[in-house]
Structure formats: structure tokens, C-alpha cells
Amino acid sequence: MSDSDLDVEGKASSVAFVLSIVALTWYVFILSLGLIGWWNARKRYRLRPRSPLSSAPASAVPGVSVLRPLKGLDANLYENLESTFTQEYPNYEIFFTVEDEYDQALGVVRDLIAKYPNVKAEVIIGEEVVGVNPKVNNLIKAYRQASHDILWVIDSNVMVAPGTLARSVDALDGPPSATQSSRRRIALVHHVPFAFATERTIGSRLEEAFLNTNHAKMYIALNSVAVDSCVVGKSNLYRKSDIDRVDGTLKPATASNRDYPHGKGFAAFGRFLAEDNMIAGALWHELDLRHDLSCDVAKNAVGNMSLSDYFWRRVRWIRVRKHMVLVATLLEPFTESVLVGILASFALRHLFGFPIWLFICLHFALWLSIDLDVYASLAGHPLPPGADWWMFVGAWLMREFLAFPIWVFAMGGSVVSWRGNRYIVVKTGEVKKIGPDTESSGWFNWGSWRRKTNDNYERLQTID
Template sequence: MMPMVYTVYGFAIFFMIAWVCLWLIHIMAFSYSKWKLHRTVDRSPPEQAYPGVSILKPLTGVDPNLLSNLETFFSLDYPTYEILFCVEHEKDPAVMLVKHSLLPKYPNVDARLFIGGIRVGVNPKINNMHPAYMAAKYPLILVSDAGIRMREDSLLDMVQHMREDVAIVHQMPFVCDAEGFAAVYEKVYFGTAQARMYLGADFLGINCHVGMSSLVRRCALEEAGGLAAFADYLAEDFFMAKEVLARGWKMRVASLPALQNSGSRSVGALQARLKRWARLRIAMVPTTALLEPLSECLPLGAGAAWAAGQLFGAEPLPFFLVHVLVWFLSDWLILRSVQNGSPPFTKVQFLVGWAWSECCAPFVLAAALLNPEISWRTRCYRLDWGGRAHELKPSHTRKL
């Protein structure tokens, strides 16, 4: 009987410690967001000229927002930069958009188009960017996904964070304002759960690098083997940061978040992304499968409510309800901080989006565990433990 009692109390103590730690992360992330995000960018002339930046823009297909997103890169408030568009196939509609809608409209901006790519591994994004990377002429490389929309001062903000000992400056993922439930769900996720763990990890010095908008010092990347060294990983951003940090360089989060502005938002599309990211995390860090549920409001709250009853005689249901209420209010505060003001929807819409996001989170993780195959664009991959990827032939894939 005694071993069973010790086991029950052991689990209860574990859940209570996890609960306390997550609330410390809540406090840490919110406080850090108020200090870190949306600082005023210093526009005064620098003592030394800012280094040039080569912007790599990998493109695949077009959507209704692509043209306006790309145009924001032609009006950056930065003295010296080039834009290198990368398209894998000649017949991709993005080729015509760049050739006929962008390059003629902005003849005074240094911009080029690279078509074809070079296969250096299984990662299609790296294969697509590699010719442009080899042709880049500046010491700083900005890798920016097609769906990113830039403020005029975003690049200047990133470069100002690039100190002598820093090799990577990345923007925290967020989203532009948009209408519809999918947009609410997207903003709630990136402004609460994603922001909390991203800011907490950065504050604690944990590798949280997401490469959708990432400024890299080229010499540091070359020390790690160059862009091609990470072509066998789908999570090239994580492993790039890992190798660069291992060589003594530092990494910083910029003040301004990365503004994703997809032209085709849907609940299904966002959940497909979340499943893909969960599969990547599980392959890279297998303990994710055990620890990630404890970062979610509902599983953690249920475990902590049971633990409080075992350890302190507390009523589990009131404990759980108070936990959910305070978590909800905490998420509202951090969303306002990341948004730098009120979000573009009502508190009722936030409640619905938040409840949907929290209820779906355990099922997204379960789906990622049950099917380890990763669907990306028109390709499908399977990951080894450690993150190395293998592309699957069409006959070996199945619908996710």
C-alpha cells in the first residue's frame, strides 16, 4: 500500500511543480514582452555605416496578399540592401509577378530573380535559396518567407540588435490583422501560446529560433558549414541556430514581431501548420511528446487540480475553474502586449478563439504523434530521431 501512496504523491508533486513553473513562465513572458517588444527604433545617424543586407525571398506560388507583402520590401528604411527572389520552377506564377509587377515598378531598388535552385539536400526551401545565397554580396543575410509583411523600420530594428557578438537576430512570429474566425484563431495562437513560450525561451537562453524572418551574420553561418550544411533538415532554422550558438555566438529577438500575412487563411491550414511543427519538435526533442501537454491550459489545469486535492485537500473543480479563468486573463494581457494595443476583435471573439485554440491543442499534438509523416507543399517527408529528413516517394505517402 505504501508504494502506491508514494507513487500518487510523487505524481501530485510533479504536477504541482509543473503548474508553478508554467505560471512563472506566464509572468516572465509578459514582463519580458513589455520590456522587449515594440521599442522605438533609433533613426539617428550611426557612428559607423550600417552593413549591407542581402534579403533572400523564397517564393512558391501566389496568393492574394503576395504582391502587397513583397512591395513592403521595396520601401524599407535602410541604406543598403538587395532583394534576391528565389523561385524553383520557371512556370511558377510567382515568376511573372516578380518580372512584370515588381522589378519594372521599382527600378531603383537592387533586386534580382533566381530561377531553378540547386539540390543540396532534401529541404526544398534551402535548395530554392542556395543560388541566391551564393550570389549574395552583403555580410548580413535576411531569410524572409513569402508571407511576411515588413514595416519600413523592421530591417533597421533587426540590424540594430546585431551586436559584435551576435550572429542571429530573429523576429517573433505574429500575424497581421484580418477578418474572420480563422484570423482570430491565428492571432490568438501566435499572440498567446506561441508568444508565451517564445519569449520565455528567449529570456532563459533556450534556442527558440523560427526562421520565417531571420537576420544571420554570413561569416558565422559559413563557420557552421554554410546554408547547404542544413539542407537535410526541415527545421533548418533550429539546427542553424544550434550550430551557431555552439561556436560562441549569441542570438537575439528583434523588437518588432514578424507579421505573417497569408492571403489564404483557414482553420484547417493553421492546424496543418501546427501539426507539422509539432512533428518537427517531437523528432528533434522527443521529450516534447511528454512535456508539451503540460504547457497547455487544460491538461495542466486538470493535473494541477487533482494534485491540489491530493496534497492540500483542495476541491479540484473550483481549483480548475480559477486556473482556467486566470490563464485566460493572462493570455489577454500578453496578446495586448504583443499586439501593442487592443486586438482587432471583441473580448467575446477572443473568448471563442481562445477556447477553440486551447481545446484543439491536445488533439493537434495527438495527431502529430499518430502520424509522423510531414506534408510540406507538394512533398512528404519522414524524420529520423534527431531531425534529419527523408523525402518519401508518392507511392509511400498517405493523406494526413
Template sequence: MMALALTALAAGLLLAHLVAVGLYLHRLGRKAPAKGVIGQPFVTLLRPVCGVDAFDEETLQSSFDQDYPRYEIIFCAQTSDDPVIALVNQLIARNPHVPARLLIGMDRISGNPKLNNVLKGWNAASGDWVCMTDSNLMLPPDYLATVVGSWGPATGLVSSPPVGSRPQNLGGLLECAFLNSNQALLQHAAASVGPAYAQGKTLFFNKPLLEHAGGLRELGQTLAEDAAATQITRALGREVTLTPLPFAQPIGRRSMVQVWNRQLRWSRVRRDAFPVLFAFEVLNGGVVPVAAAFGAVMLTRADPVFGLVYAAVWYLSEVFVAARAGWPSGLWAVPVLLLRDLMMMPIWLATFLRRGFDWRGTTLSPSSSALPAE
């Protein structure tokens, strides 16, 4: 009986994994959307900035390189002594062909520093359509056209998870393993078969629609603005729509501690925002299904090669989709994927130790503040 249960569990999880891979491979063949139901309206590209990271000049410059007819850029910084201000001013002067400005200051409307930072830009937006985009996201030239074109008849928000690119050490590779063939893959699979979930790297709003629901202040009522945006959009009877494919975030170097802390933060966000869904995350990754497969092999005294074949199919399918998608990949990635999966259960368990956490020196908790997407 136990052998049958383990076999069924292993088979079911492998099937779900391969379906997710297949759904993403199908997305790779889709073209970027042309003009959607809203045409090509004037868009405010809203980019909060804070400090200078390794790839900031490239990622912020990509704001000016959009193949989109009518848009403006509003950069938002919290303090006048932020070192990123000099870089932003240089970029604005270097690209006079695009209307752009930098606003400085912070309006405390929530415990979420990001929302407090971008409120001034939100209020200054010249039109009804606002695309809030993190400063460390690399925007391809068709970024705005793709986001705008993804808005459908039932859409209330367009979003996209990031995928990691350009890792420079083991921690960077591990971050890519979490972001790419796990999180982005699963988010897009969910969007292909059911309701989608927003991710804060890209949030494209109809400003009057969100203002009707309470505006940015309402986004600050939960641990993360993307989780709040998902809940608000559904409460309005509308859908979160994902772009056909995700956009890249250069990763560079990451320490193992940074990777752990980031994944633990977002695990706690998911637990508080979507507790029922989070309960099933204990099955995420390859550890549980591979263990179930080997358990079934041992109980039935079958050839251990069947367990090895099972593990190979699981991980090589991830390597294959990463290669097809242009993500960091290769047979060398298998040990990194194994390390990622071995971390998932401890992260899931550690999520329950406390409900608050520190983010860039700010202590955040569900009762007092919200976590800005990073």
C-alpha cells in the first residue's frame, strides 16, 4: 500500500512538472502581442531608484531605449543625497529625446518604502496608464509595447516575473535557479491553466481603476504590493495578465546568505498572502518527488536504475527548458538545481519561525507594514 502511494505521488508530481515545462516551451513559440484592446496609449514608466547597484547604468538606460510611440519616464528617489541621483541626471541629459524627470522625496502612506517613494511619481503621471518597474530590471526595446499589448478585455493588471541573467558566482547561479526554472516556470504555468499572480518587478496599472479601489495606499495593506495588487484585481472582478514571456534581471554576484534571506522573505510573503497555496509549497522542487520515487523502488525491490532515470528526467527537463529559453544552463546546472531544491524544505520550515523580517534596514511585519517587491 505504501509503495503504491509513493508511486502515485512520484508519478503525479513528475507529470505536473513536465506539464509546466511543456506549457513554458509552448510560450516560447508565441509572438509578442501586437496592439491590444487599449491600442497604444500614453504611458508613464515609473522607476523607483535607491542606491547604485552594479548594473544600474544599463538597466536604467534601457528605460530610454523603448520602441514605443508615446511615453514618459519618472524616476523616484527618497533622499537628495542618494548616490543614484547623479547617475539618473546623467542619463536624462544623455537622452533628451525621451521626456524624463527625477522626483525626490517620500510620502509616508504605508510601511512599504517603495510605495512611499513612488507616490509622488504616481500623482505626477500625465496619463491614465502607469507601468511601475523596478530599477534592476533590464527592459528590452519592446518592453512597453509588450506590456501594453498584453492588456485584454478582462485584464485589471499586467505583470511579469523576472528571470535571472548574467550570474557571476555560485550564489548568482543559485538565484537564477530559483527565479527561472522554478518560480517563473511555475508562475507562467499557473497563468496558462488558471488565475495568474502578479509579481512586483512589473506592474502595469490603469490609474483610474486602481484609484477606484483605493490607490497605492490600498497596496500597502499587506506584506507586498504585488500580493495586494493580485487580491485587489480579483476583488474588482478582473484578471492579472502575465506577459507572454518574462523579462531579465542581471544578477551578478550573490552570497549564499543573500540568496537564503531573499527566498525566506518571499516565502513569508506568500504564506501570509496565499496561505492555502503556500501549504502545497512543501512539494515544490525535486526533493520530495525523487525521494518518493526511490522509496517506491526500495519497497518494491525494483532496480535502482528506475530511481536514477526518474531523477534524470526531472532535472534534465529543467536544463532543457533553460537552454531553449536562453537562461543560464548546461549539465553543470544540475548540482545547482539540486542545491536549490535541498534549500526549499528548510526555507519552507523557517517561514513559520516568525512573521516579520528586515528589509534594507527596515523591520517589516504584517501588522505594521508591507514589503516592497525587489
């Protein structure tokens, strides 16, 4: 072997050594992040104490306006909405908002208003178009009519425990000592989504396996580290007085020569599809305020979700995130168990001769154990042994192996479908409506013949 061959072989060996070290370091980092999520899930969600606000007189607690956008008969709708009426909190009002007077959800709402006459509740019919986001258009009237500064925006497919509002207000106001310290004020309190399937279809099981394990673990971890905003909008509390000071540009509100080309307040977020995430980011970056998780979960009812529904739902939010946080979205596959495990297994074999098959088995056993314990923390009980346990584990494995191909597909486009319409996502997560979801082409058209909308606000049609 010549000297040049030896030199090339030496350089290749050095590169392989460096890449192996990088891969192992990254593996330890992602595993550590997962352990942070697992540990904080145990600390935060295994004990949910009753708030003293639950039994306080109405005059002694801050008022809260609850905003629930509706469209059609979502899965578990009656129980979801009823959970708002049964909150153990003495001073709140509820606004139910629908686009038109023929919406099927109105029958459910009126039944509940009659059942709970002592709860102040009002129905607002008719949207006001302030942007392309139909949820913002649906809510804007209730936002303006709300009597209280604290708003609780909660999706129609979410059910919450009776003590959720009181504990959330506790978290929003913070302990008395917090106002006397240098700690930044809490401007938003949110809840980890916890899925429960009302119909045992493959998409529903995948959604359960995703939201209740990997998503929850990383969501809790990122909010525990708290280096930036990370919020899902299933159930959020914030103050109207704060929202009225931001516009979604994420530029500090205190900056000199600051202008507001989109206006300020809730209506300014109508240009985004992920208005919840942008509101949270605006409070963080524009007002330099912070978020907090309460010890409650947002129980997300998942109805008849097919594999196609699940696929397109994941594609939609990856495409939205791509235009909001590009670097984080590019790194996303390297946080998933499959890719990070493969990279670490090759690194260990190169450095120490450790068998790839053995590491992969140990890796997935560890990952699954952590995720199942996160599930137990959120649910309040472990998965029962038997057929359901094996079904859940099967869905978990399928979800893990589907993550990378879904990501690859999603990164190839910017068109998304939501509530029967098609949008193109542009810079900073803003969207432009490009027509009804009927004439998709290219990558986006794949599988659309099987896809049916199953989003939070889709109406069920009836035949007269």
C-alpha cells in the first residue's frame, strides 16, 4: 500500500471517528432532553392539588372569559363542552362562537345552557373576517365582547377536569413572591394535549401514540428548559391586555421607531394558520414575558381518524413549522428514535465494536419505557396489560417508523389543507388561501382520494 493510500485511509478513519463522536454526543443530548421531559412529567402531572381559588368567593378571584369556537359535531362534543360548565371556579363566563345559525353544534350548546342555568354562557353567531384563519374569524367577536381580562381559549374537541381553570389561574398569576423577584411575569398558561380515541381506527391509535408519548415528552422538556416559546393551542389562558400590545412580528414592542403594519391585538393573528403558536411567540419576544404549564392536560377527543387523516395532519404542521422555525424543523428527524438510534449504533460499532443489533434492541426498549411512563404520568395510570397494551405499542412503533418518511414528504411542499380549504404557507408562517381542497396536484394530491377532513371545526353534513 502506497503512502498516498495510507494517507487517504487515515483521513477517512479520522472523519469516521469525528462523526462517531458527534453522533454519540447528539444521542446523549436527545436522550437527556427526553429524560428531562420524563422527569418533569412525573413531578408535574402525578399530583394535581385542589386550588384554593376553587372555594373562594367570586369577588376574591379574577374573572375569566372562556372562548370556545365551534363548527359541527366534533367527537365527544357534549362531554367536551360540558366540562367547561362544571369548572370549580366562582367567576367565569363562556362564549360559544359559530359561523352561522344552522350549525349542528348549537343544539348541543343550547341543551347545556338549559342544564346549567347558573353558569353565565352566551352564543355568538356569525364570523368577522379579519384574516385567512377561520378560527380567529370565528372568535374575534367574542374576544371583543369578553368582560374579563383573562381569556381561556379552548378548542371544541378538548375536555378538561373540573379543577383545570382554577389551577391555571394560579399558574398565570404566580405565587406572591414571584412579583417581588426578578422572574419574568407569566403571560400564558397552556396544557399538554392528551389524546383519547372515541373510535379505534388506525389513525386514531397513531394520534394517541404520538401525542401521549413522544410529543408530550418533548413538549414538556422544551417548556422545562424554556429557551424559547413552544406552545400548542388546544387550551391556552392569557390576558387580553397583553394580546392588545402585540402583532405577531416578534419584534420587541419597546423598540424605537416600532410600527404595526398589521395592527395590534387578536385580529392581527388572523394572517397565520398557527395563530396559537404565534400569539405565544409574540408574548415571549415582543413583551419579553414567559409561559407556564399547569398540572392539567387538555384531553383531546380523536374521532374516526384514518391513516390518511393522520398523514395529512402531520404534513400540514410540518409545513407550517418549516416556515416558522426552519432550523428546528430540519433537525426534527434527528430527534426521532429511529434515525438517532441508527446513527448511535453505527457510532458505537465503529468506536467500540458494539453489536448494532444489540444496541438497537436496548435503545428501543429504553425509548419505549420512557414513553410509557410519560403516558402513565399524564393519564394518571399506566396502560393496562393485555390487548390494548399491545395495540398501543404497535401503534407507537408504527408512528416512530412513519415519522421520517412523513417529514421527507412534507418538506417537499408548502401547500396545506385545513377545514376544506387549501393554503400556501409563506414566510414566518403566514398563509394565503388558494382555493377549496378539490384540485390538488403533484405531491399534495397523493392519497387525497382517501382523505376526509377531520379537523376541529369541520361541519358534518346531513341529508334532508
